[in-house]
Amino acid sequence: MTTTDWTAGRIAAAVRDGEISAREVVDAALARIERYDGDVGAFLHVEQSGARRAAATVDNLPAAQRRTLPLAGVPVAVKDNVVTRDMPTTAASRILEGFRAPFDATVVARLRQAGALIVGKTNLDEFAMGSSTEHSAFHPTRNPWDLTRVPGGSSGGSAAAVAARMVPLALGSDTGGSIRQPAAYCGVVGMKPTYGRVSRFGLIAFASSLDQIGPLARTVADARLLYRVIAGSDPCDSTALEGDAGEGLDEAVSLNGLRIGLPREYFGDGTDRRIRSVVAHALDRLESSGARLVEVSLPHTPYAISTYYLIAMAEASSNLSRYDGVRYGMRAGGRDLLDMYETTRAEGFGAEVKRRILLGTHALSAGYYDAYYLKAQKVRTLIRQDFDTAFLEVDVIATPTTPDLPFRLGERETDPLQMYLSDIFTVTSNLAGIPSLVVPVGVADGLPVGLQWMAPPLADGRLLAIAELCEKTVAIEPNWPLGGTMS
Amino acid sequence: MIMSLSDDDVRYVARLARLKMGNDELPTICQTLNRVLEYVSQLEALDTAAIKPTMHVIPVSAPMRDDRVRASLPPQEALRNGPRVAAQMFFVPQIMDGEGGQPT
Numbered sequence: 001m002t003t004t005d006w007t008a009g010r011i012a013a014a015v016r017d018g019e020i021s022a023r024e025v026v027d028a029a030l031a032r033i034e035r036y037d038g039d040v041g042a043f044l045h046v047e048q049s050g051a052r053r054a055a056a057t058v059d060n061l062p063a064a065q066r067r068t069l070p071l072a073g074v075p076v077a078v079k080d081n082v083v084t085r086d087m088p089t090t091a092a093s094r095i096l097e098g099f100r101a102p103f104d105a106t107v108v109a110r111l112r113q114a115g116a117l118i119v120g121k122t123n124l125d126e127f128a129m130g131s132s133t134e135h136s137a138f139h140p141t142r143n144p145w146d147l148t149r150v151p152g153g154s155s156g157g158s159a160a161a162v163a164a165r166m167v168p169l170a171l172g173s174d175t176g177g178s179i180r181q182p183a184a185y186c187g188v189v190g191m192k193p194t195y196g197r198v199s200r201f202g203l204i205a206f207a208s209s210l211d212q213i214g215p216l217a218r219t220v221a222d223a224r225l226l227y228r229v230i231a232g233s234d235p236c237d238s239t240a241l242e243g244d245a246g247e248g249l250d251e252a253v254s255l256n257g258l259r260i261g262l263p264r265e266y267f268g269d270g271t272d273r274r275i276r277s278v279v280a281h282a283l284d285r286l287e288s289s290g291a292r293l294v295e296v297s298l299p300h301t302p303y304a305i306s307t308y309y310l311i312a313m314a315e316a317s318s319n320l321s322r323y324d325g326v327r328y329g330m331r332a333g334g335r336d337l338l339d340m341y342e343t344t345r346a347e348g349f350g351a352e353v354k355r356r357i358l359l360g361t362h363a364l365s366a367g368y369y370d371a372y373y374l375k376a377q378k379v380r381t382l383i384r385q386d387f388d389t390a391f392l393e394v395d396v397i398a399t400p401t402t403p404d405l406p407f408r409l410g411e412r413e414t415d416p417l418q419m420y421l422s423d424i425f426t427v428t429s430n431l432a433g434i435p436s437l438v439v440p441v442g443v444a445d446g447l448p449v450g451l452q453w454m455a456p457p458l459a460d461g462r463l464l465a466i467a468e469l470c471e472k473t474v475a476i477e478p479n480w481p482l483g484g485t486m487s
Numbered sequence: 488m489i490m491s492l493s494d495d496d497v498r499y500v501a502r503l504a505r506l507k508m509g510n511d512e513l514p515t516i517c518q519t520l521n522r523v524l525e526y527v528s529q530l531e532a533l534d535t536a537a538i539k540p541t542m543h544v545i546p547v548s549a550p551m552r553d554d555r556v557r558a559s560l561p562p563q564e565a566l567r568n569g570p571r572v573a574a575q576m577f578f579v580p581q582i583m584d585g586e587g588g589q590p591t
Contacts, residue, residue: 098568099568100567100568102560102564102565102567102568103560194545195544195545196545196547209542209543209544233550235550235552238549238550239547241545241547242550300533302529303529303530303533305526306526306527306529306530307530309523309527310527310530317504321505324505325570326569326570326577326579327568327569327577328568328569328570329568329570330570331570331571334580335580336580336581336582337579337580337581337582338505339507339580340579340580341505342505342506342507343507345504345505345506345507346506346507346508349506354506354516355516355519355520357504357506358497358500358501358504358506358516358520359520359523359524361500361503361504362492362496362500362520362524365500365503372527374540375530375531375535376530377540377541377542378535378538378539378540378541379530379533379535379538380540380541380544381538381539381540381541382533382535382538384541384544416519416523417519417522417523417526420523431541431544432544433544433545457545458545
């Protein structure tokens with residue numbers, strides 16, 4: 001067994017104890033990336049020399065100091081919308097080609113301090129706008145389970161890198177499901193923490209009232225390990241919550257009597273019957289282990305997609321106004337300043353990004369603000385209240401993650417609205433700000449299926465504990481076989 | 488009140504968004520935008536007159552920190568990604584007629 005099959009927890013323990021060197025671990029990870037990433041396309045940039053230098057630093061530390069590192073020698077991949085000082089950051093957009101951030105994101109700085117080895121930057125839909133990682137300006141990423149299918153998105157590169165065992169851990173970002181949907185499609189664990197639990201200093205902003213950074217891993221324990229390193233307040237991000245982010249992280253939870261809410265709006269005929277069947281099987285197992293399944297209602301769910309896209313596009317149009325060809329990234333020619341702005345943005349942004357900027361600009365423009373953005377913010381209140389009411393009756397909510405199994409590359413490119421509608425089960429957690437986590441619970445026709453868990457705000461620790469019980473009860477192996485030649 | 492967008496409306500929005508758009512792109516973009524707007528018009532069915540908007544999803548108070556002098560990025564670092572930079576300034580195409588405007 002090589003270290004690429006190990007969990008992050010096992011690698012860190014072995015490096016701390018001096019059983020193996022960080023150098024051996026990083027060499028194995030880089031070799032696996034070299035071998036398989038030509039097929040998968042998970043990475044936009046592989047940082048061999050930086051990762052090896054970081055490994056040498058860990059190996060050369062006095063043993064007593066190395067023993068304090070929670071991620072000693074653990075290879076980690078970082079989604080390419082999180083800035084890194086010594087590597088390029090593009091957000092998978094032409095407009096940021098060649099950009100090198102002058103600082104590390106807070107999450108990246110915390111990874112380095114924890115002894116992690118950052119092996120590279122992973123692919124995404126441009127500016128995290130998409131659900132398939134086909135909307136990268138550079139290349140699509142393929143699902144390691146079936147290379148003809150998408151890995152989901154927008155954190156598709158991170159999910160694919162973890163699933164293909166190139167790295168045990170990766171960072172993603174989740175605005176409407178961008179960690180959880182690819183986690184489900186690639187058969188890994190993905191967590192969107194409570195809004196504000198993880199600093200966003202250095203995350204390239206998409207929709208600021210929704211964005212959150214979170215972990216992708218092959219086990220819940222590994223997701224917790226990464227979450228513990230990155231969570232917590234940050235003087236550089238005034239939206240990062242104060243208080244102890246580690247509180248409740250070691251909470252013990254029992255399935256016995258645990259009230260699991262099943263929202264009836266998430267269990268309709270619109271979901272692929274193969275997904276419904278895998279999810280039902282997992283819920284049966286939990287029930288026979290003592291959990292109580294309780295039907296609840298989140299009645300404003302049918303309005304969630306409209307609400308989400310209006311808010312996300314409006315905020316995106318504002319956040320992306322900074323890409324003007326003046327301060328960073330590419331500049332196209334132009335007769336004058338205005339022409340330079342317009343040409344740079346027309347040539348630098350892809351079709352999906354332009355579509356969202358246009359819709360968002362319209363939604364915020366004079367005469368339309370009340371009808372669109374303000375209206376959506378009000379419906380957002382109703383969606384939040386649905387969750388508040390449901391959590392009076394249940395401890396946690398479980399749902400399918402996606403209505404469909406991973407689709408084939410190119411299959412949905414022509415119909416953006418269809419792509420938006422497939423986010424129905426994930427956008428509500430972002431709108432309500434609550435923590436949410438996906439655990440793989442089975443396979444249908446050779447493709448993975450993930451169960452989504454949602455908990456009340458700030459119950460991140462409890463959510464992880466429940467997800468870990470689910471993982472044990474439904475008994476999914478962390479190294480279950482991948483499709484194709486990657487087994 | 489939600490209405491569909493004409494080609495001229497889309498041109499106007501594109502100008503606001505500082506996006507150059509060719510006439511050949513207009514019909515497709517217009518059609519896609521209108522499809523999305525038609526879908527989101529479902530929100531009109533909800534009476535939200537008495538509902539407060541969610542501006543902050545988790546209650547937050549402005550966190551305070553000590554006002555201490557700290558090191559910041561040196562100018563050359565802060566400027567290094569500019570496509571055209573000189574004399575610690577970002578250079579842009581000329582805005583007004585007249586002499587100068589070129590980096591030395």
